[in-house]
Amino acid sequence: MPIPPYPVIYFIHNTVLPPPLLQTPIIKIMASMILTLFSLPMARWPWTISLVRCRVYVFFFVYVVCHLPLSETIRTAPAPGLNLPEELQGYHTLVPLESLSGERRKFFSWYSTVYRAIGSADGAPYTLRRVENFRLMHQTAFNAIEMWARVRHPNIVRVKEAFTTRSFADNSLIVAYDYHANAKTLYDEHIKPKVPTFQNGRLQAQTTVIPERVLWSYIIQLSGAISVIHDAGLAARMIDATKVLVTGKNRLRISSCGIVDVLMHDARQDVGMLQQEDLVMFGRLLFALCCNNLAAMNTLSKAVETLTRGYSSDIKNVALYLISKPGPHKTISQLIDMIGKNRLMAEMDEVQGSADRLESELTSELENGRLVRLLCKFGFINERPEFPRQPRWSETGDRYIIKLFRDYVFHQVDENGNPVVNLSHVLTCLNKLDCGTEERIMLVSRDEQSCLVVSYKEVKSCIEGAFSDLARPSR
Numbered sequence: 001m002p003i004p005p006y007p008v009i010y011f012i013h014n015t016v017l018p019p020p021l022l023q024t025p026i027i028k029i030m031a032s033m034i035l036t037l038f039s040l041p042m043a044r045w046p047w048t049i050s051l052v053r054c055r056v057y058v059f060f061f062v063y064v065v066c067h068l069p070l071s072e073t074i075r076t077a078p079a080p081g082l083n084l085p086e087e088l089q090g091y092h093t094l095v096p097l098e099s100l101s102g103e104r105r106k107f108f109s110w111y112s113t114v115y116r117a118i119g120s121a122d123g124a125p126y127t128l129r130r131v132e133n134f135r136l137m138h139q140t141a142f143n144a145i146e147m148w149a150r151v152r153h154p155n156i157v158r159v160k161e162a163f164t165t166r167s168f169a170d171n172s173l174i175v176a177y178d179y180h181a182n183a184k185t186l187y188d189e190h191i192k193p194k195v196p197t198f199q200n201g202r203l204q205a206q207t208t209v210i211p212e213r214v215l216w217s218y219i220i221q222l223s224g225a226i227s228v229i230h231d232a233g234l235a236a237r238m239i240d241a242t243k244v245l246v247t248g249k250n251r252l253r254i255s256s257c258g259i260v261d262v263l264m265h266d267a268r269q270d271v272g273m274l275q276q277e278d279l280v281m282f283g284r285l286l287f288a289l290c291c292n293n294l295a296a297m298n299t300l301s302k303a304v305e306t307l308t309r310g311y312s313s314d315i316k317n318v319a320l321y322l323i324s325k326p327g328p329h330k331t332i333s334q335l336i337d338m339i340g341k342n343r344l345m346a347e348m349d350e351v352q353g354s355a356d357r358l359e360s361e362l363t364s365e366l367e368n369g370r371l372v373r374l375l376c377k378f379g380f381i382n383e384r385p386e387f388p389r390q391p392r393w394s395e396t397g398d399r400y401i402i403k404l405f406r407d408y409v410f411h412q413v414d415e416n417g418n419p420v421v422n423l424s425h426v427l428t429c430l431n432k433l434d435c436g437t438e439e440r441i442m443l444v445s446r447d448e449q450s451c452l453v454v455s456y457k458e459v460k461s462c463i464e465g466a467f468s469d470l471a472r473p474s475r
């Protein structure tokens with residue numbers, strides 16, 4: 001079935017059905033029914049459905065089915081009914097990453113919304129933070145964004161660019177960032193009250209206590225990020241549980257960098273002072289995480305008490321140091337010294353261990369990729385209906401070996417004639433084929449009239465020959 005061109009899908013998506021219908025379970029059921037229908041032989045299709053109409057429906061429902069499980073990972077459909085611009089200075093397919101209904105918190109004095117959008121230049125997803133009704137007074141406000149765009153750190157969400165636009169029917173400021181699928185804020189991950197669950201037969205509120213080991217990892221990651229920001233002559237100005245993202249297992253990234261510099265451009269402030277404020281904000285964040293409460297610092301003595309109950313004196317010292325009075329010796333490097341080399345080494349070991357785990361996962365995916373490529377070649381070569389009478393593809397030609405090998409791998413039967421479905425046999429054969437080993441196997445035709453002894457190496461060269469023959473533009 002040909003893949004429908006994007007404009008067709010887009011047209012159907014936007015015109016045929018009202019958007020809310022796209023989300024309903026009934027559509028899912030209808031979609032699977034139509035797909036089943038399509039998979040039936042043509043003779044059994046209801047006569048009322050013409051081939052063309054059916055194809056349109058199928059394209060549409062395949063499209064809907066593909067897009068229904070919209071998750072943080074896959075957001076490809078433009079958000080319906082929100083009147084979002086279709087194109088925004090090199091971005092398209094805007095999808096809000098937060099609810100636009102209900103009470104909205106202000107971002108400083110402005111309302112802001114975060115969208116995921118696709119960059120037209122590279123097709124990659126980006127995050128756009130839009131500040132509503134913001135009038136840019138001086139173009140120089142974007143100088144800071146240029147400095148931020150040069151900052152690269154694994155614990156900072158990369159700033160891409162900033163621009164103003166009237167595409168939302170107001171004066172909006174847009175700052176574009178890298179997009180991290182499935183990102184949650186620290187607030188959502190640890191502080192937001194969770195739905196109560198049944199435990200030991202009773203409905204109980206869920207509390208999340210962050211283990212001390214994880215907290216140290218957070219402290220180390222954020223210290224590294226802040227250190228790079230301060231070294232670049234900048235200040236983060238937004239170290240807050242709602243602005244630090246968790247993008248993987250305990251992996252933190254400071255988001256929304258640079259935006260405050262643009263918003264507050266006119267109130268020029270000393271960078272040194274702002275960097276001192278970063279440290280205090282970092283301390284507040286630590287208290288919020290340890291006490292499970294964003295406003296923990298409002299009653300400091302209680303917050304210190306809670307922290308002391310749950311964590312070591314080293315954590316308490318770090319938190320108190322961060323919220324202490326600014327001073328020339330209060331710096332992020334001083335904090336890194338306080339963390340100590342043992343904890344830094346432990347974090348490094350953890351990072352290397354996790355890199356090893358990822359690499360080994362990736363290696364098995366590579367193996368899978370090789371096997372899928374081989375299977376695709378098989379699919380292309382076997383049972384080509386257009387060559388039944390050509391000698392090379394006949395029962396005596398070299399392509400016959402491929403057919404017998406396919407039977408050897410997939411169509412073996414036991415002594416009672418029952419199919420043998422043995423995945424490890426298939427994988428072993430395909431791996432030997434991929435390596436082209438010298439090991440020889442006996443291939444027997446289905447009528448047992450012909451029998452060939454060949455090596456995997458020979459089968460491999462037959463397959464490669466047949467495939468390159470097929471792939472040649474003019475045979």
Ligand SMILES: Nc1ncnc2c1ncn2[C@@H]1O[C@H](COP(=O)(O)OP(=O)(O)OP(=O)(O)O)[C@@H](O)[C@H]1O
Nearest residue numbers: 097098105114127157178179180183184185242255
């Ligand atoms: N770079 C990013 N990549 C992926 N998701 C992001 C990115 N930045 C923000 N998000 C997601 O967008 C959502 C909204 O972000 P936002 O900063 O507005 O958080 P918030 O909790 O709604 O804060 P506020 O209450 O201040 O609006 C969050 O769920 C966050 O996970």
